[in-house]
Amino acid sequence: MFYPQLCRLLRNKISREYPKHIVISSFAAAKNIISYGAAYRQEHVTLYLHSPNQYIRENHDEYVQKFSRWQTKIFGLLVPYLRRWDSKPRLYDTVLANSQYTAELARKHYLLDDITVQYPKLDPKFDHITPSRSTKNYMVYVGRLTSFVREVDKIITLCNTYHIPLIVM
Numbered sequence: 001m002f003y004p005q006l007c008r009l010l011r012n013k014i015s016r017e018y019p020k021h022i023v024i025s026s027f028a029a030a031k032n033i034i035s036y037g038a039a040y041r042q043e044h045v046t047l048y049l050h051s052p053n054q055y056i057r058e059n060h061d062e063y064v065q066k067f068s069r070w071q072t073k074i075f076g077l078l079v080p081y082l083r084r085w086d087s088k089p090r091l092y093d094t095v096l097a098n099s100q101y102t103a104e105l106a107r108k109h110y111l112l113d114d115i116t117v118q119y120p121k122l123d124p125k126f127d128h129i130t131p132s133r134s135t136k137n138y139m140v141y142v143g144r145l146t147s148f149v150r151e152v153d154k155i156i157t158l159c160n161t162y163h164i165p166l167i168v169m
Contacts, residue, residue: 004032004082004085006029007029007030007032007033009163010030010033011033011109013035016080020044021044021045021048022034022044022045022046023048024045024046025048025050026047026048026049026050027035027050027051029053029086031047031049031090032085032086032088032090034047034092036088038056042117044093044094045091045092045093045094046092046093046094046095046096047090047092047095047096048096048097048098048118049095049096049097049098049102049106049115050098050102051102051105052064052086052102052105052106052109052110052137053086054132055084056082056083056107057080057105057109058105060079063075064076076104086109087109087110088127089110089111089146090110092112095114095116096115096116096117096118097115097116097117097118098117098118098119098120099117099119100117102123103117104110104115137164137165138164138165138166139159139164139165139166139167140166140167140169141155141168141169142169143167144146145168152168156168
């Protein structure tokens with residue numbers, strides 16, 4: 001419910017600046033800050049999509065399982081509204097996706113056809129790093145460290161139980 005309001009505020013703020021080119025790098029809701037008005041103002045809009053709103057789409061059931069009873073009821077009332085809002089057509093001049101999977105989801109949920117897959121680039125300073133030849137066993141976790149996503153807790157417990165060194169990024 002807050003995402004649509006936040007996107008309206010951002011859209012209004014951006015509109016006052018009269019930009020010629022807008023680049024949106026979005027994992028979910030930020031793709032919605034553009035309205036039809038952008039095309040009329042001659043703005044060039046590029047969307048680089050990292051992921052659709054997973055909590056109202058593919059991973060909906062997984063998120064709901066983590067909610068309490070009252071949170072599930074409120075979320076159940078909000079999801080249809082958020083899906084309609086998220087699926088509204090937007091006008092983009094260029095649409096990029098960070099993977100084939102994301103491009104397919106964008107075609108499915110947003111009815112976007114002309115999508116170019118552009119994988120994220122690494123900083124060139126990492127080009128000359130040689131992989132370690134170490135034979136030590138360890139685990140690496142790269143992901144979100146939020147109170148909502150608890151998988152890292154399970155990984156830490158597992159590594160502690162089996163005395164496996166863990167690197168968390």
